[in-house]
Amino acid sequence: MVRRTKEDAQKTRSRILEAAEQAFHQRGMAHTTLAEIAALAGVTRGAIYWHLSNTADLVQALLDTLHEPLDELAKASESEDEVDPLGCLRLLLIKLFEQLALDAKIRRINEILIHKCEFTDAMCDLRQQRQSAYLACNGRIELSLGNAVHRGQLPANLHIPRAVISLHGYIDGIVAQWLLVPDSFALAEEAAALVDAALDMLRLSPALQR
Secondary structure: OHHHHHHHHHHHHHHHHHHHHHHHHHHOOOOOOHHHHHHHHOOOHHHHHHHOOOHHHHHHHHHHHHHHHHHHHHHHHHOOOOOOHHHHHHHHHHHHHHHHHHOHHHHHHHHHHHHOOOOOHHHHHHHHHHHHHHHHHHHHHHHHHHHHHHOOOOOOOEOHHHHHHHHHHHHHHHHHHHHHOHHHOOHHHHHHHHHHHHHHHHHHOHHHEO
């Protein structure tokens, strides 16, 4: 009975997340209410609050569904024991671009986050959440680049903080540009070349050296 109850709760949570994804993508976050999501999911508002505290938690739950396939590669590039951290980072970024281009769910969630998310006063929790996530991502990139320097894959005099900002901005810019104008270039086909261009920047740019 307990197992059935747990399974039912998971199904309800999944329906809520699917409804939120659909509503946010169609209307944007600022124009979507929890009541509308509840109606779309066929649940009460109380059911949403039982699973998730607020809109920020709802968005985070959607984002959490994107991380799992890439987590192992991310952990490898951040590990001091990994003998090829730059290779792991390269593969991670290529897969990120390819999944964005080829997986409709991943594309929709990224479109919501980048082009349909308005940081209004009511969304201050979400803004803080996204700021924390951005800084955490910078920290993970810093670990990966530091490991690559240690393994001799990047210059010993690499200015790591500046390199982190440059790489993160490069990736975010490509994602935002492609989501806005997806027909402007073939992201999946160009993924490897785009990532290699970024890594060449880290290896060769005098502005990224101390």
